Amino acid sequence: MVLKEIRNQKPIIHCMTNYVVANFQANGLLAVGASPIMAEHFEEMADVSKITDALLLNIGTIRDSLCHSMIFAGQLANSLNKPVVLDPVGIGVSTFRQEFIHALLQKVQFTAIRCNASELASLAQIDCVSHGIDAGVIDFSVPKTAMDVALKYNTIVCVSGETDYITNGYLLSEIPGGTKKLTEITGAGCLLGALCTAACASSKDVFHSLVHLHEEYKNIATIAANNCEGIGDFQADLLNQLKYKANEVLS
Ligand code: ATP
Ligand code: TZP
Ligand code: MG
Ligand code: MG
Helix, strand or coil: CHHHHHHHHCCEEEEECCCCCHHHHHHHHHHCCCEEEECCCHHHHHHHHHHCCEEEEECCCCCHHHHHHHHHHHHHHHHCCCCEEEECCCHHHCHHHHHHHHHHHHHCCCCEEEEEHHHHHHHCCCCCCCECCECCCCCCCHHHHHHHHHHHHCCEEEEECCCEEEECCCCEEEECCCCHHHHCCCCHHHHHHHHHHHHHHHCCCHHHHHHHHHHHHHHHHHHHHHHCCCHHHHHHHHHHHHHHHHHHCCC
């Protein structure tokens, strides 16, 4: 249903994102009927915030100019009551990323934070060694920590992995399943973050929309994995399946 809502609403999604996945995110958003716009310059944030329905802040390849633009865009979206989603990619990798994200969390109210388990640990200031930008060994309770972070920042926390956890601090959904092939391509998490942003823009019941989105994403990925031998084909078929699913729920 969440994909139907996105298709009906056709939200314009402002993605401030990393250069690794920008194209994949744009194609994934188009596949479900949303309209992506990638825009970063500080001077255009005011105009862009007026014409977009939701904002994604993904710090995967963060740099100076983007820091200022992200804070400004986040505050503009807050003042216009438009949803803002944070993907704190690799927050634990550098002190710079940690300090930037903690500053951002003081200045911008997020509708949802989407992350992997190591990124969740950094948000909660729990010691956890990540594997570069990927999740490392997890020796803490992911659902409990996600609930704590959701309460602390008054937001919805979506943690991805073999099992996904979605919580607003009070309600908690666990979503098993999916395919390991999702871990073999870059951008599976970042695309999910872009789709979360579209879901936030398209539904009044954001929590349940995010739960359904995570379920549908795992299901779609499983279909794509069964269709494909290699990861190149898998990445392309993930986009195909997103579009098929979004169209199927329309009819
Ligand atoms: P990482 O940087 O650690 O790869 P990410 O930001 O790419 O994290 P993932 O945790 O890989 O995000 O999540 C992306 C998608 O992959 C989600 O739909 C998640 O449910 C799925 N996923 C991740 N790991 C597994 C797994 N072991 N089995 C099944 N699905 C998985
Ligand atoms: N380096 C910086 S951002 C990025 C890489 C490889 C993409 C990460 O995407 P994902 O969705 O977390 O795999
Ligand atoms: Mg991944
Ligand atoms: Mg990620």
